[in-house]
Amino acid sequence: MTNRVLEISNLHKSYGDHEVLKGVSTELDKGDVVSIIGASGSGKTTLLRCVNLLEDFQDGSINIDGTQVGYQESKGKRVKVSNKQVTKDRALTGMVFQSFNLFPHLSATENISLALRKVQKKSASDAKEIAQHWLERVGLPDRGHSFPGQLSGGQQQRVAIARAIAMNPKIMLFDEVTSALDPELINEVLDVIKSLAVEGMTMLIVTHEMRFAYEVSKKVIFMNEGVIAAQGTPDEIFKNPSNERLSTFLKNTRF
Amino acid sequence: MDYSVNYDVIWRNLHNLFYGLGLGLYMALVSVALGSLIGLVLAFSLVSKRKLFRVLSGIYVAVIRNIPLMIIILFIYFGLPDVGLTFAEQPSFIFALTIYTGAYIAEVFRGGLLAIPKGVGEAGMAVGMSNFQINIFIKIPILIRSVMPALSNNYISLFKDTSVAAIVAVPELTFQTRKINTDTFRTIEAWSSASVLYVVACLLIAILLRRVERRVAIPK
Numbered sequence: 486m487t488n489r490v491l492e493i494s495n496l497h498k499s500y501g502d503h504e505v506l507k508g509v510s511t512e513l514d515k516g517d518v519v520s521i522i523g524a525s526g527s528g529k530t531t532l533l534r535c536v537n538l539l540e541d542f543q544d545g546s547i548n549i550d551g552t553q554v555g556y557q558e559s560k561g562k563r564v565k566v567s568n569k570q571v572t573k574d575r576a577l578t579g580m581v582f583q584s585f586n587l588f589p590h591l592s593a594t595e596n597i598s599l600a601l602r603k604v605q606k607k608s609a610s611d612a613k614e615i616a617q618h619w620l621e622r623v624g625l626p627d628r629g630h631s632f633p634g635q636l637s638g639g640q641q642q643r644v645a646i647a648r649a650i651a652m653n654p655k656i657m658l659f660d661e662v663t664s665a666l667d668p669e670l671i672n673e674v675l676d677v678i679k680s681l682a683v684e685g686m687t688m689l690i691v692t693h694e695m696r697f698a699y700e701v702s703k704k705v706i707f708m709n710e711g712v713i714a715a716q717g718t719p720d721e722i723f724k725n726p727s728n729e730r731l732s733t734f735l736k737n738t739r740f
Numbered sequence: 741m742d743y744s745v746n747y748d749v750i751w752r753n754l755h756n757l758f759y760g761l762g763l764g765l766y767m768a769l770v771s772v773a774l775g776s777l778i779g780l781v782l783a784f785s786l787v788s789k790r791k792l793f794r795v796l797s798g799i800y801v802a803v804i805r806n807i808p809l810m811i812i813i814l815f816i817y818f819g820l821p822d823v824g825l826t827f828a829e830q831p832s833f834i835f836a837l838t839i840y841t842g843a844y845i846a847e848v849f850r851g852g853l854l855a856i857p858k859g860v861g862e863a864g865m866a867v868g869m870s871n872f873q874i875n876i877f878i879k880i881p882i883l884i885r886s887v888m889p890a891l892s893n894n895y896i897s898l899f900k901d902t903s904v905a906a907i908v909a910v911p912e913l914t915f916q917t918r919k920i921n922t923d924t925f926r927t928i929e930a931w932s933s934a935s936v937l938y939v940v941a942c943l944l945i946a947i948l949l950r951r952v953e954r955r956v957a958i959p960k
Contacts, residue, residue, distance in 0.1 A: 537866055539865060539866070568870070568871070572869070578866075579866070580863075580866035582859055582862070582866075587860075588860060588863070588882075589860070590882050590885060599867075599869075600868060600869055603869060603873050604867065604873075632959040632960075634958060634959060634960040635959060635960065645863075649867065652868065
């Protein structure tokens with residue numbers, strides 16, 4: 486129990502009348518790498534955004550490292566925590582987005598060091614050192630002065646990974662991080678994520694890269710129409726799909 | 741048609757014209773600076789989630805942009821003293837110009853804010869920054885850079901608008917020119933000289949601001 490990093494129970498999320506998540510539960514222990522696959526609109530990205538509190542959710546709970554995030558019980562009612570607390574809870578997770586979302590006006594180093602300085606209140610020199618460490622770690626030791634517009638998509642995404650992980654989150658969330666990349670740039674990003682997995686980073690990964698999910702994951706979750714339709718080891722999911730929906734989905738995707 | 745052109749009187753009064761020119765540039769600069777602050781606050785209000793903010797800022801922009809500048813100037817200079825608010829000519833004019841340009845700059849900033857991809861703000865949230873920090877360290881710096889060309893245009897047009905200050909006896913270039921005209925009856929010389937000064941000044945400002953724009957542009 487002390488190893489539990491993420492626990493999602495019975496998560497429900499709607500946009501108006503449209504229910505996107507219909508009771509999702511799963512958990513990750515320290516060092517687990519879990520991939521979420523599924524068709525567009527199945528709720529994968531929404532699930533990830535709920536964990537990061539970028540989306541509200543109507544029912545269920547999310548615990549990160551023993552802390553219930555986003556909501557709390559008060560007099561038997563479920564109430565949203567303050568904005569300040571949301572900001573704090575959010576810092577427990579690191580998020581990497583499909584479209585990189587680097588700060589365009591800041592260099593690679595500053596992209597990483599900004600939150601270290603402003604959120605974690607580190608000194609400029611400490612923040613810079615940490616930024617340089619992570620730039621080296623993602624294979625960009627000499628691109629610290631480059632601005633996002635001067636980097637390739639793959640390089641931008643690696644800076645984005647460095648920016649998120651430099652904050653020392655309990656869990657890293659990856660949202661289709663290679664979907665916006667040219668094919669020849671995908672592997673450099675996946676290799677970085679794989680190396681983080683080897684080092685024991687806890688990660689929840691939404692991806693369309695089936696081979697990558699197969700290779701890197703301890704567990705694979707297949708989502709369909711807002712529920713977890715199947716989950717298991719990569720072999721169970723990819724080699725012996727028990728679920729008909731999953732079989733159809735896998736037939737129509739590139740492995 | 742025996743008017744003989746003679747610019748002697750202009751040369752003798754050149755220092756007055758330059759003083760007027762400088763005063764116009766100064767008043768436009770102060771107004772743009774203060775107007776930018778107003779514009780920034782208004783722009784964030786215009787895109788705010790709170791309806792009250794949106795409505796109030798919307799009313800400000802709609803009202804001010806649809807009143808001629810001359811009316812705002814006359815209202816503030818001649819109207820406000822009736823309710824006990826008396827300003828000297830120059831502060832009164834700068835006040836009017838600031839209120840006026842704030843409404844235009846608000847629209848410029850609003851467009852700039854809407855052009856910032858949503859994901860950039862979310863990335864700030866994801867690394868644990870508060871909304872305030874995201875605005876200060878991410879959105880506003882991006883905003884300022886992206887609206888620089890529009891702000892430059894605004895400054896130039898505002899500088900030309902300072903000629904209206906002559907109506908409340910602020911001694912800027914148009915006022916000085918009119919004085920030369922009435923003192924010497926060298927009408928063509930006076931107004932042609934003022935025109936040249938306005939054109940040259942505007943072109944120089946444009947070149948200068950273009951360089952500033954390039955300096956602050958986000959590297960690509």
